[in-house]
Each structure stands twice: as structure tokens, then as C-alpha cells.
Amino acid sequence: MCAAISKTVIPMPIRPVDVQPIWHRLSVGGLPAVIQKKARSFSAGSPIVHEGDAIPAVICVESGWVGLSKSLDDGETQLVDLILPGEFIFALCADRFTSALQVEAITQSLVAAISEAQWKRLVGGTPELEDLQQALSGASRARMAERMLRLGRGSAEVRIAYALLELCIRLRAIRDTADDVFHIPLTQQQLGEFTGLSSVHVCRTLRRLERNGIVDVEDHMDVRLHSVSRLAEIANVDLEHLREQILPDTDAS
Numbered sequence: 001m002c003a004a005i006s007k008t009v010i011p012m013p014i015r016p017v018d019v020q021p022i023w024h025r026l027s028v029g030g031l032p033a034v035i036q037k038k039a040r041s042f043s044a045g046s047p048i049v050h051e052g053d054a055i056p057a058v059i060c061v062e063s064g065w066v067g068l069s070k071s072l073d074d075g076e077t078q079l080v081d082l083i084l085p086g087e088f089i090f091a092l093c094a095d096r097f098t099s100a101l102q103v104e105a106i107t108q109s110l111v112a113a114i115s116e117a118q119w120k121r122l123v124g125g126t127p128e129l130e131d132l133q134q135a136l137s138g139a140s141r142a143r144m145a146e147r148m149l150r151l152g153r154g155s156a157e158v159r160i161a162y163a164l165l166e167l168c169i170r171l172r173a174i175r176d177t178a179d180d181v182f183h184i185p186l187t188q189q190q191l192g193e194f195t196g197l198s199s200v201h202v203c204r205t206l207r208r209l210e211r212n213g214i215v216d217v218e219d220h221m222d223v224r225l226h227s228v229s230r231l232a233e234i235a236n237v238d239l240e241h242l243r244e245q246i247l248p249d250t251d252a253s
Contacts, residue, residue: 055099064109135248
């Protein structure tokens with residue numbers, strides 16, 4: 001694992017917002033009750049839905065990290081997105097039956113699968129759920145577009161810098177980080193699959209960011225950001241604009 005370098009902490013200037021409690025704010029429609037009834041636990045590394053298999057219209061992630069991926073015949077894998085607690089998965093193909101992606105538990109996860117018919121009933125009883133679906137889908141498209149830009153046009157440093165910022169912003173939104181210190185439950189190989197890099201390239205890039213005093217990464221991907229402004233400069237992002245793009249507007253519901 002990349003060696004850690006001790007630096008003075010600079011607080012991260014990103015406002016936290018509540019995402020996960022939105023389910024309870026919409027409890028009149030019965031969503032939390034449905035999630036509790038249908039929730040199923042998956043151990044880390046377990047497939048939830050295989051690519052091409054039948055998939056429910058909506059998968060609600062109550063706890064844990066879930067990965068969405070695509071793989072080539074030779075086993076090369078791209079982690080298309082990471083789904084955090086409180087977020088939904090909408091992975092139906094155009095046929096509205098099969099999954100466009102492999103859905104897999106990155107950590108021990110609790111998820112609830114909701115059929116199209118049941119989701120329509122929930123939306124009928126709580127129209128705000130449709131707004132929530134649109135907000136979460138829009139946030140997902142925005143972050144994947146930002147990542148795709150850097151996968152296609154960015155250097156290894158740009159890709160890693162963006163990934164760290166995105167995950168920190170999203171973890172702060174669900175209050176799963178203390179200031180600029182957070183944990184990423186990914187191996188270097190998985191982080192490479194998320195950023196389109198080899199595990200060796202990931203380690204070298206993290207070490208370079210450490211030597212430059214921008215981040216510390218300790219064992220098992222415990223991350224401390226020392227200079228968010230420098231990381232944002234490398235990733236070529238405006239933090240407040242990025243936050244607005246990749247976090248759902250919970251006030252809308």
C-alpha cells in the first residue's frame with residue numbers, strides 16, 4: 001500500500017446536505033416500509049444482479065456500497081458507478097426487463113428490490129417520489145459524465161483527483177466522513193477499475209499526490225485531503241458547481 005505522509009489538515013470547504021433521510025420524509029407513501037420489508041443482505045463481493053439478467057425497476061441501497069460495472073470477455077472490468085447508502089439504482093435496458101450492468105456488493109450491503117408495478121403504486125401514492133427519481137437519475141448522469149470526460153481526456157492524476165473529490169463530496173452528503181478524512185472501501189484494483197487505470201498506476205499516482213502534500217492514503221484506503229483547492233485544480237473542477245451537479249436536490253421533494 002502507498003506510504004502515508006503526515007501533513008497539517010485543511011478543512012474541506014463543502015457544505016454537507018442530508019440525502020439519506022429523504023426516505024423518511026416521504027414515509028407517507030410507504031417507501032421506508034417497503035424497503036424494510038424487501039431488504040436483503042449481500043456480503044462483500046456478492047453479485048446482486050448479473051448483467052443481462054432480469055432486474056427490478058428500482059433497487060434501493062439502504063446500507064453499504066454497491067458497484068455497477070461492465071466487463072469484457074477477457075475479464076477486464078470498468079466500474080461504471082458506485083452507489084452509496086440512500087441512493088437508488090435504475091439499471092434497466094431499453095427492453096425494460098434486463099440489466100444493462102453487473103450489480104455487485106462492494107461491502108456488506110442491505111438493498112431492496114422494487115418491481116415496476118410496485119414502484120408505480122408508490123409513485124401514485126406519493127408523487128414526490130417521481131421528483132426524487134429524476135433528481136437521483138440526474139445526479140448519476142452528471143457524475144458519470146464528469147468521470148467519462150476525465151477517463152477519455154485526463155491523465156492519471158486528473159482521474160484520481162476527480163474520483164477522490166467526487167467520493168468525498170458524496171460521503172459528506174450522507175455524513176459518512178469527518179471533514180476531509182474518509183474511508184474508501186475499495187482495493188487499489190477496484191479504484192483502478194473506477195478510474196480506468198492499473199493498480200500499479202493507481203499506487204504511483206497516489207504516492208505522487210502524497211509527496212506533493214495534497215493527500216494522505218493509509219492502509220485500506222483511509223484518505224485525508226490536505227489541499228482540496230490543489231486537488232480541484234488538478235481535477236479541473238469548480239467544487240461548488242460539481243456539488244450542485246452530482247448531488248440530488250433534496251429540497252425539490
